[in-house]
Amino acid sequence: MNKVVDMDKSAVNPAIMGNPEKKIGQQTLIFPSRPVIASTATIAGPKEGEGKLGNRIDRLLEDNLDGQSSWEKTESSMLEWALREAAGKAGGLSTVEVILAGDLLNQLMATHFGIRNLGLPFLGLYGACSTFSMGLLLAGIIVDGGFANKVAIGVSSHHNTAERQYRFPTELGVQRPPVAQWTVTGAGAVVLAKTGEGPAITCATIGKIIDMGETDPNAMGPAMAPAAADTIAQHLLDTGRDPKYYDLIATGDLGTVGKTLLIAFLKDKGVDISHNYEDCGCMIYHKEQDVHAGASGCACSALVFCAEFYRLMRAKAMKRLLLVATGSLHSPTSYQQKETIPCIAHAISIEI
Amino acid sequence: MNKVVDMDKSAVNPAIMGNPEKKIGQQTLIFPSRPVIASTATIAGPKEGEGKLGNRIDRLLEDNLDGQSSWEKTESSMLEWALREAAGKAGGLSTVEVILAGDLLNQLMATHFGIRNLGLPFLGLYGACSTFSMGLLLAGIIVDGGFANKVAIGVSSHHNTAERQYRFPTELGVQRPPVAQWTVTGAGAVVLAKTGEGPAITCATIGKIIDMGETDPNAMGPAMAPAAADTIAQHLLDTGRDPKYYDLIATGDLGTVGKTLLIAFLKDKGVDISHNYEDCGCMIYHKEQDVHAGASGCACSALVFCAEFYRLMRAKAMKRLLLVATGSLHSPTSYQQKETIPCIAHAISIEI
DSSP states (O other): OOGGGGSOOOOOOGGGTSOOTTEETTTEEEOTTOOEEEEEEEEEOHHHHTSTTGGGSSEEOSSSSTTOSSHHHHHHHHHHHHHHHHHHHTTOGGGOOEEEEEOSSGGGHHHHHHHTTTOSBEEEBOOGGGHHHHHHHHHHHHHHTTSOSEEEEEEEEOHHHHHHHHTOOGGGOOOOOTTOOEEOOEEEEEEEESSSSSOEEEEEEOOBOBOOOOOOTTOHHHHHHHHHHHHHHHHHHHHTOOGGGSSEEEESSOHHHHHHHHHHHHHHTTOOOTTSEEEGGGSSSOGGGOOTTOEESHHHHHHHIIIIIHHHHHTTSOOEEEEEEEEEOOOHHHHHTTOOOOEEEEEEEEEO | OOHHHHHHGGGSOHHHHOOOTTEETTTEEEOTTOOEEEEEEEEEOHHHHTSTTGGGSSEEOSSSSTTOSSHHHHHHHHHHHHHHHHHHHTTOGGGOOEEEEEOSSGGGHHHHHHHTTTOSBEEEBOOGGGHHHHHHHHHHHHHHTTSOSEEEEEEEEOHHHHHHHHTOOGGGOOOOOTTOOEEOOEEEEEEEESSSSSOEEEEEEOOBOBOOOOOOTTOHHHHHHHHHHHHHHHHHHHHTOOGGGSSEEEESSOHHHHHHHHHHHHHHTTOOOTTSEEEGGGSSSOGGGOOTTOEESHHHHHHHIIIIIHHHHHTTSOOEEEEEEEEEOOOHHHHHTTOOOOEEEEEEEEEO
């Protein structure tokens, strides 16, 4: 049998009167059939192409429009391309039974217009930049539950669509504060399959909304760090694992500021992740690219996973990964109404 | 499940491998364990209180603000109230393991601020007005798959938050065309449980995005009717059922115009639903309330199900219901960019 079976089932919330078969502890689901990430696909903009992962991305755009008449259309076409490419690598689009996808735009605009030509059953997710791990988690439930043999997950973001929606008209050229992160222009997609070879998802911890009262929508890393700390600590408690169980614990897009905070927050909880922790937001751009605190966006964790971690895992250079994509759940309206920023993080354990 | 056998099958094209255990036909999932809708809760505004279901709604607001400083806060507080109430009727909030929720606002604003005080694992869904059946469908997968014993599903909408986001500033008092529908102010929540008494969800058909080129965001019923027709026809094909199998087939919010179109579209496909079909959008307001083509919004199908169908099913006055919530997936940005309107519908079969 597989490793997740011997995890600690004693941490059950008595209020729940006993966990169901595929849950351990308070918030962690297990996937005994070990659904496999059969393929990945990545596409990104020119700035990402000049970054650290540039030569590992499947397709790079020459400019941020890629021949489309709006940035939104470009984002949609990137998502569609990534989903078609990932499906193509895993037996073809016609073998995919459900698509789970999401993005940062109002009413998932990029997703809906990217999906509509694919002619496949579709469920739309909104978890802001946590959407990639949320999608993997739900796909794991669908495949391990016996409801599909193949599920595709896709997410996208685009610097220009996000900037003008969340902050200021791009033409204004407003100066960005040092704590700000740069929304990744790109899309990533994976196919999760019941059978096959490759890294498998073995368990996942569903996050809770954590709002510590941060109000600056430029400082999303600090806002999201407490949610990441909560989910990681809960994951370790539920599974009885030490942080060292993982070759790498990777958050989605905390950036340089949030990354430092997360290490400190977890140290306060008695958890030391300082030796095997990295943030995907610090793995996209070079320091010289002047993005301030790092990368962000739904595509941030997706690109790093699909273009880098997945490759390392297939080569057995990395065997156990805890991917914790983080989402800042504010909206332009909530910011204008002077609300604080609710955040969430979902963790997914990927092993080979 | 024997993993060695699965590995041996990995060379076979899954398209030829056939459906997994819990799927029939192209798009329909089955829930053999028959998860039970253990409770429902409803809250709505004063206009809904004066409507057809007024005396069946759990709590009615005296005005559209309910003491809050913004309509968005009111919508959040309605969602929170409905989730707490539904959970309270089904063993208490602490027994709920996951919340699935969504609304119409940018970045699910109503949902995130409504959920953040509940302290429970949460997954955010965006399916516009189809979110209620999407939530039931995913909850069915989670419970039947053995990942949770209790899942809460909540959706909300608010006339004033939707109007100013999707159309015009409310102060402008823009005249509404006859085909327009009135967004329901309210929230509905249910608890789906592994065991217990009550109507059970038995199968569900995941919809595909259908875009027939409609461009008028005031005419969402006509835009959504083809998606409803596609999902209903697929459901009947997958299950081998005749429309008469159901006591009632109910769409979410097609309104009077979309309802007539759906009957005609399905007649063209050789399916006659004219004898046992109703639209939830035609069941909220009285004709004299001057809402033109009927009701719409995430809360539309949720209120009608929770306040009316659920009661009828518990009383065995209705035994088989196909609930088909419908979603118009446009955004203000897509409308401004002169895009057409992608739509979707998810069907859920509820039986007692």
